Amino acid sequence: MMPEKKWVYGILAALGALGALAAFWLVLLGSIYGVAQDRGFYAWEYERLGTYEYVGMSEEDLGRATEALLEYMREADADKALGILNVNAVVHGVSRQVFNEKEMTHMADVRDLYQRGSVLCRIFAGVLAGVVCFLIFYLWRRGRDGGYKRGLRWVLRGFWIGSGLGLGVLGVLVCYAALDFSGFWTALHEMVFTNDLWLLDPREDILIQMMQGDLFFDMVVRIIVWAGGVWGLVSGGVIAGQYGLRKSGRSSIGL
Secondary structure (H helix, E strand, O other): OOOOOHHHHHHHHHHHHHHHHHHHHHHHHHHHHHHHOOHHHHHHHHHHHOHHHHHOOOHHHHHHHHHHHHHHHHOOOHHHHOOOOOOEEEEOOEEEEOOOHHHHHHHHHHHHHHHHHHHHHHHHHHHHHHHHHHHHHHHHHHHOOOOHHHHHHHHHHHHHHHHHHHHHHHHHHHHHHHHOHHHHHHHHHHHHOOOOOOOOOOOOOHHHHHOOHHHHHHHHHHHHHHHHHHHHHHHHHHHHHHHHHHHHHHHHHOO
16 A cells, blocks of 8 residues: 555545534524525414414415415516516405515515525535545545545545634634624625615514514524534534544554
């Protein structure tokens, strides 16, 4: 077996870190989309927060309005998205259009952000797939002369570096949100939106009456729980792989 040069192991560790970061943000974005599109979550929150009475709409009408919002965000074709938010319902005993012009304009910004996030998901998935395919090919080649274990050990080291970076960034955001959720939510909106259309009036705008601060707080908590659970499973698999490497060839790895 020909020994690899040290810089090769550095590249393997870097690829491991890159793959971990891509996987981490893919899991986080997937959790965001999963929770954001969970109709049961909204129904539960509406019931818990008394939203039906507050908004003045029946359960059926509020459900239709919510489904329109979710469908609107999912629709990638801007032309097809037109008209989805034109929902009529009885609000406080008066038949009217649910969302006004300001709310629909803001939702256009939200939909654009949602679609950009979908593109990011595909980019992260592509990066992860490329890294995994390259590493599988490389380790398979090295496996023919017995050198794959040492290389895999460096890949897994890189995984923990990338995982630590991702968790570190997320940890800072979680701490910010836990200490001052209102400030966190405001800063997030100011960062991702280029206008002030997100500053809706709870006295007039049904969108903000539906999507109250407590709902978004619970949404963030659920996203963290989902992402943390999935990443815990991924990390558990990596730990199991490292244990298997040590058990099968501790003396031959030589690290």
